[in-house]
Amino acid sequence: MGLVKGGGIPLRMLLAEGLAGILQRPGRSALTTLGTLLGVGSFVAVLGITGSADGQISKRFDALSATEVSVESNGVADPVSGRVSSEFPSGTEEQVARINGVVGAGRLWDLGASVRVGARAPGSGVPAQSGAISVTAASPGLWDVVRPQVEGRVFDEALAEHDVAVVGRSIHRQLALGPLETAPAVFVDDVPFTVIGIVDDAERLTDSLLSVIVPADRVTARWGEPAGTDRMLVETSLGAAAQVAEQVPVALRPDHPTALRATAPLDPRKLRETVSGDLDALFVALAGICLFIGAVGIANTTLVAVLERIPEIGLRRALGASPAQVGTQFLLESILLGTFGGLLGTMLGTLVTLTVALARDWTALLSPWIVMGAPVLGALAGLLAGVYPALRAARIEPVEAFRRD
Incomplete structure (x- = not known):
């Protein structure tokens, strides 16, 4: 090994002296390392957990929402009558079905609050009035999009020509309709x-x-x-929602495509990037604060060590050690403290990431550059923290040291 500067102390001896200085005060060194440990550990854990969560966002992103397009009228009133009319032409579902990427489509609308709903009283043909209940008109194609779990059956093209109804389970209980075998009926404006x-x-x-x-x-x-x-619900192939949303208004109303508004779901990749970006920015900032506190702790401890060892520094200077060698020794102590904290913090952060992933049944995702770079980050924090104490130590002259002693 070569010499550092100006005279006879090899670098390996300076490293040994720095390590000895740390081991001489194990309690203080452990507490000093704790700040860096927490900072680097937070850094690794935050990036590991957010990276693992990123994968879960894409896995758990609702595929049903990602393949759903809602089409509705823009609500432009007729300039003469002032009435907002439906913008869906006849044969709407057949026209939409011809668009590439469309799996199914169905039209629906709410009949409004003014509609009276009741149920046939048991054993009589008289409708029993009930509370406010929503009534929805739907085309048969809607069932292929909704994919309900149903007792009995839903209406198809043939049954849609008759006065039939499908009700939710809660409505069935509310109206006390009884089993389907008894052919229960609901009355919508007195129509059974x-x-x-x-x-x-x-x-x-x-x-x-x-x-x-x-x-x-x-x-x-x-x-x-x-x-x-009224509006239309369209199911698309995965990845085709945005394209279908652009084409539906033109396909249904080529004469006036702006009369319809098609709403496609958010791109899951953009959603994931937005969520993970916000999380990364927040938690990395917190980890940076912990790391800064750790660096301040190292700087304070190293500076105290310099002040406590002024006689030792003076003796080394008197025996021929140069200012650079003295400063390097204390700088190496600071770097070693930061490196130890970085190594322990990396292990702690990795353990926290694996624990959270196992607890949440996630796939743990931890980039190799994070694991390899975190100890370097700790060493860098130690280097920056040790610059000022090392300069203080290098400026101490032998005469001044002995005078203070």
């Missing part, structure tokens, strides 16, 4: 609709569990077209 199915759950449109759903064709035949309140 035979209940053929009870919805227990649905993959989409879960608010249907709180409503009575009747065929759109029968509603149109009895009460006319909806006043601009």
Whole structure:
């Protein structure tokens, strides 16, 4: 090994002296290292946990939402009548089905609060009035998009020509409709609709569990077209939602595409980047604060060590040690403290990441550059913390040291 500067103390001896200085005060050194340990450990744990969470965001991102497009009228009123009319032409579902990437589509609208709903009283043909219950008109294609769990059946193209209804389980209990075998009926504005199915759950449109759903064709035949309140729910292939949302208004209303508004889900990659970016910025800042506190602790301890060892420094100077060698010794002590804290912090952060991942049943994701770079970060903190104490030690002259002694 070569000499550091100006005279006879090899670098390995300076390292040995620095290590000996740390081991001479194990309690103080442990407490000094604690700040760096917590800072580096927080850094590793934060990046490890957020990295693992990033993977879960993409895994757990609701695939149903990612393949769902909602289309509705922009609500532009007719300049003459002032009435907001439906912007969906006849044959809407067939036109949408021809768009590449569309799996299914269904149209629906709420009949409004003015509709009276009741149930046939047991053993009589008289409808018993009930509280406010939502009534939804739906086309048969909606069931393929909603994919309900149903007792009985839902209406198809053939049954949609009749006065039939599907109700949510809670509505079935509220109206005390009885088993389907008894052909219970609900009355919508005194028009009886035979209940053929009870919805227990649905993959989409879960608010249907709180409503009575009747065929759109029968509603149109009895009460006319909806006043601009209808919308369409479109299921797409994974990754095709944005493209379908752009094409649907043009396909349905080539003469006036702005009359319809298609809403596509957020891109899960952008969502993941936004969430992880916010988390990283927040927690890395907290880890940086811990690391800064650790660096201040190292600087304070090293400076105290310099002041306590002034006679020793003076003796070394008198025996021929140069200012650079004295300063290097204390700088190495500071770097060793930071490195030890970085190594222990890396192990602690990795352990925390693995523990959280196992507890949450995640796949632990920890980048190798984080594991390898964290001890270097600790050493860098020690280096920066030791600059001022090392300069103080290097400036001590032998005569001054002996005078103080």
